[in-house]
Amino acid sequence: MTDSLQTLSTNGAAVGSPDIDAAETSEWLEAVDAVVEHDGPDRARQILARAVQRAELAGSGPIASITTPYVNTIPAAREAKLPGDPALERRLRSIIRWNAMAMVVRANKVSSELGGHIASFQSLATLYEVGYNHFWHAPSDAHGGDLVYFQGHSSPGNYARAYLEGRLTGEQLDGFRQEVSRPGGLSSYPHPWLMPEFWQFPTVSLGIGAITSIYQARFMKYLAARGMEQTDGRKVWAFIGDGEVDEPETMGSIGMAGREHLDNLIWVVNCNLQRLDGPVRGNGKIIQELESDFRGAGWNVIKVIWGSRWDPLLAEDHDGRLVKVMEECVDGEYQTFKSRDGAYVREHFFGRDPVLLERVSHMSDEEIWLLNRGGLDQQKVYAAYHEAVGHAGQPTVILAKTIKGYGMGVSGEGQMITHQAKKMTEDALLAFRDRFELPLSDEQVRAAEYYKPPEDSPEMQFLRERRAELGGSLPVRRGKAEPLEVPGLEVFKGQLESTGDREISTTMAFVRVLAALLRDKKIARHIVPIVPDESRTFGMEGMFRQVGIYSPVGQLYQPQDSEQLMFYKEDKHGQILEEGITEAGSISSFIAAGTSYSAHGVPMIPFYIYYSMFGYQRVGDLVWAAADSRTRGFMLGGTAGRTTLNGEGLQHEDGHSHVLFSVVPNCRAYDPAFGYEVAVIIQDGLRRMVVDQEDVFYYITLMNENYHHPAMPDGAVDGILRGMYLLRSSARDSGPRVQLLGSGTILNEVLAAAELLESDFGVAADVWSVTSFTELRRDGIGVERWNMLHPLEEPRQAYVSSTLGSRSGPVVASTDYIRAFADQIRQWVPGRYRVLGTDGFGRSDFRRALRRFFEVDRHYVAVAALKELADSGEIELARVGEAIERYEIDADAPMPTTA
Numbered sequence: 001m002t003d004s005l006q007t008l009s010t011n012g013a014a015v016g017s018p019d020i021d022a023a024e025t026s027e028w029l030e031a032v033d034a035v036v037e038h039d040g041p042d043r044a045r046q047i048l049a050r051a052v053q054r055a056e057l058a059g060s061g062p063i064a065s066i067t068t069p070y071v072n073t074i075p076a077a078r079e080a081k082l083p084g085d086p087a088l089e090r091r092l093r094s095i096i097r098w099n100a101m102a103m104v105v106r107a108n109k110v111s112s113e114l115g116g117h118i119a120s121f122q123s124l125a126t127l128y129e130v131g132y133n134h135f136w137h138a139p140s141d142a143h144g145g146d147l148v149y150f151q152g153h154s155s156p157g158n159y160a161r162a163y164l165e166g167r168l169t170g171e172q173l174d175g176f177r178q179e180v181s182r183p184g185g186l187s188s189y190p191h192p193w194l195m196p197e198f199w200q201f202p203t204v205s206l207g208i209g210a211i212t213s214i215y216q217a218r219f220m221k222y223l224a225a226r227g228m229e230q231t232d233g234r235k236v237w238a239f240i241g242d243g244e245v246d247e248p249e250t251m252g253s254i255g256m257a258g259r260e261h262l263d264n265l266i267w268v269v270n271c272n273l274q275r276l277d278g279p280v281r282g283n284g285k286i287i288q289e290l291e292s293d294f295r296g297a298g299w300n301v302i303k304v305i306w307g308s309r310w311d312p313l314l315a316e317d318h319d320g321r322l323v324k325v326m327e328e329c330v331d332g333e334y335q336t337f338k339s340r341d342g343a344y345v346r347e348h349f350f351g352r353d354p355v356l357l358e359r360v361s362h363m364s365d366e367e368i369w370l371l372n373r374g375g376l377d378q379q380k381v382y383a384a385y386h387e388a389v390g391h392a393g394q395p396t397v398i399l400a401k402t403i404k405g406y407g408m409g410v411s412g413e414g415q416m417i418t419h420q421a422k423k424m425t426e427d428a429l430l431a432f433r434d435r436f437e438l439p440l441s442d443e444q445v446r447a448a449e450y451y452k453p454p455e456d457s458p459e460m461q462f463l464r465e466r467r468a469e470l471g472g473s474l475p476v477r478r479g480k481a482e483p484l485e486v487p488g489l490e491v492f493k494g495q496l497e498s499t500g501d502r503e504i505s506t507t508m509a510f511v512r513v514l515a516a517l518l519r520d521k522k523i524a525r526h527i528v529p530i531v532p533d534e535s536r537t538f539g540m541e542g543m544f545r546q547v548g549i550y551s552p553v554g555q556l557y558q559p560q561d562s563e564q565l566m567f568y569k570e571d572k573h574g575q576i577l578e579e580g581i582t583e584a585g586s587i588s589s590f591i592a593a594g595t596s597y598s599a600h601g602v603p604m605i606p607f608y609i610y611y612s613m614f615g616y617q618r619v620g621d622l623v624w625a626a627a628d629s630r631t632r633g634f635m636l637g638g639t640a641g642r643t644t645l646n647g648e649g650l651q652h653e654d655g656h657s658h659v660l661f662s663v664v665p666n667c668r669a670y671d672p673a674f675g676y677e678v679a680v681i682i683q684d685g686l687r688r689m690v691v692d693q694e695d696v697f698y699y700i701t702l703m704n705e706n707y708h709h710p711a712m713p714d715g716a717v718d719g720i721l722r723g724m725y726l727l728r729s730s731a732r733d734s735g736p737r738v739q740l741l742g743s744g745t746i747l748n749e750v751l752a753a754a755e756l757l758e759s760d761f762g763v764a765a766d767v768w769s770v771t772s773f774t775e776l777r778r779d780g781i782g783v784e785r786w787n788m789l790h791p792l793e794e795p796r797q798a799y800v801s802s803t804l805g806s807r808s809g810p811v812v813a814s815t816d817y818i819r820a821f822a823d824q825i826r827q828w829v830p831g832r833y834r835v836l837g838t839d840g841f842g843r844s845d846f847r848r849a850l851r852r853f854f855e856v857d858r859h860y861v862a863v864a865a866l867k868e869l870a871d872s873g874e875i876e877l878a879r880v881g882e883a884i885e886r887y888e889i890d891a892d893a894p895m896p897t898t899a
C-alpha cells in the first residue's frame with residue numbers, strides 16, 4: 001500500500017517524500033526564482049516542462065501530470081532481461097502462430113459457414129507466449145494457480161498451444177467450431193459450459209472478462225481476509241482488446257480495483273489500434289487516453305509501445321524530435337504505416353521532420369520496416385510482466401502496442417478488413433511461412449498443414465520444461481470441490497410453522513433463513529451475502545453488525561450510528577460484500593463466489609439480493625456468463641411483482657424477470673408465496689449445489705407484502721420443488737368445479753377468489769400453489785420429447801398433466817408476472833386454461849388498485865373462472881355478466897398494456 005501511496009503522490013511531484021539533499025534542492029529552487037524574476041513565469045514554465053519531460057523519459061514516472069510521453073514506461077536500461085534463448089522462443093511462438101492460423105484457414109476451406117478469427121491472436125501471440133513460458137502458474141501443490149482471462153476470439157491461439165503440449169489432437173483442431181458433429185470438437189470461444197475441463201472464464205462477450213476479472217481479484221483478497229483460502233502470490237491476468245475498453249463494463253469498475261489496492265490483478269490491453277470496423281481511436285491515441293484513465297483510477301500503468309529496435313533511435317533523441325513526431329502521429333496513421341512498407345514509413349513518419357529523415361538516412365527501407373512495436377517484442381513484454389508481478393499496492397495495466405493481423409501481409413496486416421479475415425491467399429501463406437521461418441514445404445503451406453516439431457526438438461523440450469516448472473498446462477478447469485454438509489430442513493423450523501397472528505413477507509422469511517444459515521456451524525463460513533446498496537430495503541441491516549461488511553482497511557471512522565446495537569460495521573474480516581450501486585459489479589462478485597469451488601477449490605455460497613427489476617433486465621449478459629461459468633448460488637429478486645412492489649412505478653415494478661430467467665438453461669427459478677416454500681427451495685438448492693455439486697443456480701423472487709403464512713401442509717415438499725402442489729381442496733363434491741393456480745403473493749388473491757366462487761356462485765374451487773411455472777415447463781418439454789421419440793412405449797405424463805388430471809374443471813392461473821410466465825405450461829394443462837397476468841408498464845398506487853388495474857385480483861379470477869365454466873357449457877353465460885356487475889368491473893376499460 002505504501003508503494004501505491006508513493007506512486008499516487010508522485011502525481012503531485014513527490015513533495016511528500018523526504019528530501020535527501022536539501023542544499024541541492026534549494027539550488028534548483030533558487031534557479032527557478034531567478035528565471036521567474038528575469039524572464040517571467042512563462043519562461044519558467046517552458047523550462048520546467050522540458051525538464052519534467054526529460055525526467056519522465058528517463059523513467060521517473062509521471063511528475064506533473066497523469067500522462068507521460070508516448071514512449072515505454074520502463075527505460076531500456078532498466079528492463080529485466082528475458083532469460084534463456086530468445087531465438088528458440090521466437091521459433092516456438094512462430095509455430096503456434098502458424099497452427100492457430102492454419103486451424104481457421106482449414107475450417108474455412110471446408111466451409112466459410114464455420115468462421116473464426118486470425119488477426120486478433122496474431123497481434124497477441126507474444127503477449128500470450130511470454131506469459132505461458134515465464135509467468136502463469138497452473139494450480140499445483142506448490143502454487144494455487146494464476147487465473148488468466150483470455151481474450152475470447154483469440155481462442156485459436158490457446159488451442160494451438162494445447163496442440164503442441166499434446167492436450168489436443170490435430171483432429172480436434174480440425175473440429176474447431178464443430179462441436180456437434182465431431183466428437184471432441186472445439187468451442188469457438190472460451191466456454192466452461194462447453195469445455196468444462198479446459199476453459200475457466202467465458203470472455204467473448206466484450207467487457208465481461210474485464211469486470212469479472214476485477215471482482216475475481218477482489219474476491220481472492222476477501223477469501224484470504226476471511227481465512228478461507230491462502231491466495232497470496234496468485235495473480236489474476238486479463239487480456240482486453242483496445243476496442244473492448246469502450247464497453248462500460250470494462251472501464252466502469254477500474255476505480256474499485258484502484259481503491260481496494262488489488263495488486264493481484266494485471267490487465268493487458270492489446271492496443272492493436274483496431275476493432276472490428278476500423279481504428280479504435282483513429283484521430284487520437286488509445287494508449288495515452290487509457291494511461292490517464294487508469295492512472296487516475298489508482299492503477300500502476302506500464303506502457304509498452306516501442307520494440308527494442310527503436311532503442312538506439314530513442315537513445316540518441318537528445319533534442320526530442322523523434323518523441324515529438326511519435327506524439328504527433330495519431331493511431332489512424334500508425335495503423336496505415338503497418339499496412340504499407342518501409343519506404344512509406346520513411347516518408348510519412350520520419351519525413352515529418354527533415355532532421356529525423358536525415359537521422360535515419362543510413363537505414364534501408366527494410367530496416368525501417370523492421371522497427372518493431374513493444375507488444376510484439378518478447379524482451380519488452382517480459383520486462384513489463386516482470387515489473388507487473390512484482391508491483392505491490394496497486395493493480396497494474398500493461399498498455400501494449402501491437403499490430404492487428406501481424407504476419408498476415410496482403411491478407412490482412414493492419415488492414416481495415418483484418419478482423420474478419422478467415423482466409424489467406426496462397427501468396428500470403430507462403431509469405432507467412434517465410435517471415436516466421438517455418439520448416440514447411442510449399443505444398444504443406446498450400447494445404448495449411450499443422451506443424452509439430454519432433455518431441456525431442458529444443459522447441460518441444462523448452463515448451464514442456466517451462467510448463468512443468470510452472471505447474472502444468474493452462475487453461476485448466478476444476479469441476480468439483482470437497483462437498484459440504486448442509487443442514488436439514490429442520491434448521492428452518494420457524495419458517496415451516498404457521499405465523500399465527502403475525503403477518504410477515506417472504507423477504508422477512510428469507511432473511512430468517514439466511515440468518516439461520518449464518519448460525520449453522522458447518523456452513524456459515526461459506527455463505528457470501530452480496531448486496532448492491534439495498535440491505536435496508538430488504539430488512540437485512542441487522543447483518544451489518546452480526547457478520548460485518550468486508551473492507552480491506554477495516555473501519556477508519558466511528559460510524560454515526562455506533563451507539564446503536566445494529567451499527568454500520570465495516571471490518572477486515574467482514575462477510576458481507578456491500579458493493580454499492582453496481583448491479584454489474586455485484587453479479588460479478590456472485591460469479592466469483594459461485595465459481596470459487598472451481599477456481600479456488602473452496603465452495604462458497606453466494607446469496608445475491610437485489611431489486612428484481614435491476615437484475616436480469618440490467619445485466620442479462622452477466623447472468624448468461626454466470627450460467628456458462630457454472631456458477632452455483634442464489635440470486636434473490638427482492639420486492640418483486642408488478643403490483644406487489646406498489647409505490648415505485650414504471651422503472652421498478654417487475655412483472656417479467658421470471659420470463660427472462662426462464663431462458664437460462666441451468667437456472668432454477670421460483671416465485672414462492674410462503675415462508676416454508678422459501679425454506680424448502682433454499683434447503684434443496686443447497687443440497688443440489690454444494691452436496692451433489694450440480695451446476696445449477698437459483699433465482700427466487702421475494703415480496704414485501706405482509707400476510708399470514710400457514711404451516712407447511714404434509715407432503716408438500718415434492719410439489720414445491722417440482723413447481724406446484726394442491727393447497728386447498730374444496731369440500732363440495734358436486735356441481736361445477738374449477739382449478740385455480742396462483743403464485744407469489746397473488747396466490748392470496750386466488751385463495752380469496754375460491755371463497756367468492758364458493759359463496760357467491762356455488763362453484764367448487766381447488767387452489768394450487770405454483771412455485772415455478774418454469775420448472776413445470778421444463779418437465780413438460782422433457783416428457784413430450786421422450787414420448788415423441790418413443791412412440792411405441794407407454795407414454796409418460798407431464799407433472800402438470802398428472803396432477804391436474806386427477807381433478808376436474810377448467811383451469812385459471814393468476815400471477816404478478818406477464819401472461820407469458822403462466823402460459824408456459826399451456827400444452828400440458830388438461831382441458832381449458834385461462835391465464836391472467838400483469839402485461840403492461842407498471843405504475844404506482846395501492847396494491848388493491850394495481851391488481852384491479854392489471855386484472856389479476858380475486859374478482860377477475862372469479863370472472864375468468866365463471867367464463868371458462870360458461871364456455872364449457874357448465875353454467876349460463878349470464879352468470880358471468882352477473883359477476884362483472886357484482887364485482888363492479890368496468891368491462892370497457894382499456895387494455896392495461898395500452899393504458
Ligand SMILES: Cc1ncc(C[n+]2csc(CCOP(=O)(O)OP(=O)(O)O)c2C)c(N)n1
Binds near residue numbers: 123240242274276404
Ligand atoms: C458485447 C459484444 N459486442 C460485440 C461483439 C462482437 N465483436 C467481437 S470481437 C469485436 C472487435 C473487438 O475489437 P478489440 O476489442 O479491439 O479486439 P481485437 O480483436 O482488436 O484484439 C467485436 C465487435 C462481442 N463479442 N461482444
Ligand SMILES: [Mg+2]
Binds near residue numbers: 241270271272280
Ligand atoms: Mg483491437
